[in-house]
Amino acid sequence: MRDLDFRALWDRALTYDEFVKQSTEHCGLWTGVYRLAHIPPWALERACEVGRTYRLLVLAEDWCGDASNTVPYVAKLGALGHCLEMRILRRDENPEVMDRYLSGAARAIPIVIVLGDAWREVGHWGSRPAELQAWVLEARKTTPKEELYPQIRRWYAKDKGESTLREILALLPKGSSVTTSIAPARPEQELSSLAPPPVADHHEGVA
Template sequence: MDLNQWFQKGLTVDEYINAMTTNKEEMLTIYKQFTLTDEDKNKLEALRPQKLRAIVLSEDWCGDAMLNNPILLRIAEAAGMEVRFVLRDSNLELMDQYLTNGTSRAIPIFIFINEEGNEIGVWGPRAPEIQAFVMEKRAVLPDKDAEDFQAKQTELFKSLRATYQTDASIWETVATSILETLLK
């Protein structure tokens, strides 16, 4: 399938949100609280004539999707960009074309396409600064063989989720990173 076909296959924003069983309220809270700057809105307004679209490889259980997807939705609104969600786990054929570091099925992945269905940019699964932040936090985890590894990792993930939901500076970092991809 080409990217236009994948886009058509994807769920609309409402379909995706209505089908969510995990992280729905958390994602919607970020969506309601996050706003773009006027400067960013003006930059995105200039993209409207290009009629860009976004394919989002995602799953509702993913903490990074909980953080990044609502920010993308605000960006898409300002740019007049239609967004469709393609669920990673049931669409590995597409996912495997967008592996992180050539090996990882990390999500979300945002595939930006033009009217003709040509890829004009890919973003994800994290802003570089957020990746560094997460790696810094993971670096203090015990070895995977340690008996407390699972508990410590679960604790870390809960802490990251809480930070993702409340730290507006993280939201700004994500928005800036997505904008850099879109405005190249």
């Protein structure tokens, strides 16, 4: 298996604005999540303390609910901090990349690939925050998919992108520790009590 040419992939990847403009059906959703996204000070400080720019190459599709609830936060962090650059590859147009980052046998997205010096991969993240994914893997044993989706959306509304940012930033070299404490895992009963966010129901499957 040949190594991926991340430089070439980056050069043909889309900026966030380009990706959103091409996403005609879900353009309003992605624009709205980005506009309302709040980047906490600890995340901005952590991103900038590494002292150099890292590139984030994202695999996503605009119809994916997990992507629309995470990628806009990452894009806004990069825009505010000027220390992370982000571009997006459409998953379905890049199967050779997606197949390097499978979740088991599933082509789950989004995937965020962190690139450092000489276009070397520092690490990758996806396709959901660890706390949420752990809950989904357990809950889907007894819960129909159509009942899982509303609870997933509520989790994202409560979390406001913080778990995604924290886990991706943890892949970067540490200058100083993030002082904000990690929120404790939410029990299943709390998941069902969260207010639903304005996100789409488009999932390829619960991975």
